Amino acid sequence: MRRFAPVTVVLAGALVLAGCGSEDSPADSKAELSVSDAYMPQPVSDSMAAGFLTVTNKGGTKDELTSVTSDVGEVTAHETVGSSMQEATDLAVPAHGQLVFKSGGSHLMFEKLKRKPEQGEKVTVKLHFAESGTVTVEMPVKSATYSPKTGH
Numbered sequence: 129m130r131r132f133a134p135v136t137v138v139l140a141g142a143l144v145l146a147g148c149g150s151e152d153s154p155a156d157s158k159a160e161l162s163v164s165d166a167y168m169p170q171p172v173s174d175s176m177a178a179g180f181l182t183v184t185n186k187g188g189t190k191d192e193l194t195s196v197t198s199d200v201g202e203v204t205a206h207e208t209v210g211s212s213m214q215e216a217t218d219l220a221v222p223a224h225g226q227l228v229f230k231s232g233g234s235h236l237m238f239e240k241l242k243r244k245p246e247q248g249e250k251v252t253v254k255l256h257f258a259e260s261g262t263v264t265v266e267m268p269v270k271s272a273t274y275s276p277k278t279g280h
């Protein structure tokens with residue numbers, strides 16, 4: 129059983145075009161991104177929230193997340209270093225690899241919230257990539273204590 133709510137991913141520009149005339153040449157294929165497992169635990173704070181997702185690159189070229197925007201507030205990517213967090217410096221999506229934001233590790237940090245997302249809502253997040261352009265994710269808001277289960 130799939131436990132995650134479906135995530136709507138709208139691929140912009142080059143990605144969509146690449147999909148039309150795709151050839152399977154892994155050696156020099158373009159970055160081919162998809163986003164899965166996106167969610168935001170319902171924030172306990174009025175001003176801040178965290179978000180998690182996984183970006184998977186099936187292509188043969190690496191890509192890089194350059195910025196993240198959302199209509200609910202300002203978004204930065206954070207990594208956890210020891211017991212504190214700082215702005216993430218390496219947001220590469222390796223060829224045939226993943227960029228993972230998950231609880232306890234890197235996360236998207238929403239600040240200066242214009243409204244407080246509630247469980248059951250979706251938050252629109254735009255991921256901007258160096259090669260692939262903008263990928264829009266509808267990030268479902270889960271309970272404050274939600275954590276994704278892995279396995280079966």
Ligand SMILES: [Cu+2]
Nearest residue numbers: 206213235237
């Ligand atoms: Cu943070």
